[in-house]
Amino acid sequence: MSKRCLIETSQKMNGVAAIHSEILKNDLFKNFYELWPEKFQNKTNGITPRRWLVNCNPDLGDFICEKVGPVDQWIRNMELLQSLKNSVNDHGILTALMKIKLENKRRFAQLVKKQYNIEINPEAMFDIQVRSLSA
Incomplete structure (x- = not known):
């Protein structure tokens, strides 16, 4: 499955930590972030x-x-x-x-x-x- 298909069909894109979310938005998927910024979020679940x-x-x-x-x-x-x-x-x-x-x-x-x-x-x-x- 291509990155494009993955992002287009996903409701949300989430990094596992704030730094990962920033890498997704500013580097790895920058073009997609510019198209659909509402899909990109950061929810760090952390460790219980x-x-x-x-x-x-x-x-x-x-x-x-x-x-x-x-x-x-x-x-x-x-x-x-x-x-x-x-x-x-x-x-x-x-x-x-x-x-x-x-x-x-x-x-x-x-x-x-x-x-x-x-x-x-x-x-x-x-x-x-x-x-x-x-x-």
């Missing part, structure tokens, strides 16, 4: 730690607890996660994070195989979006 991180990614939540402190503290005060910035070049920490990510992707690949009989490579890049139909 209690729902997404703690419940849906428990291994990552446990890892953060090891580095930052008890979950009941950092889920209420996300500023505590700022201390992880000091680890951005720590090879051991980055390796542990990649291991968590790969294990999550392996579980996802197993689920896809079980439910749809489709084999996917857990080492491939996944771009997945989920939207609740009840909202």
Whole structure:
């Protein structure tokens, strides 16, 4: 599907963060933005730690607890996660994070195989979006 068809048929175009929305409007889809500025918007959903991180990614939540402190503290005060910035070049920490990510992707690949009989490579890049139909 071409970019033109995608934009023409879409009700809205949304970046995942304000900077992404600006890139869409000012660079990537500038001509379309000039035609239909009302289609371009920014709604950053952000992260809900209690729902997404703690419940849906428990291994990552446990890892953060090891580095930052008890979950009941950092889920209420996300500023505590700022201390992880000091680890951005720590090879051991980055390796542990990649291991968590790969294990999550392996579980996802197993689920896809079980439910749809489709084999996917857990080492491939996944771009997945989920939207609740009840909202």
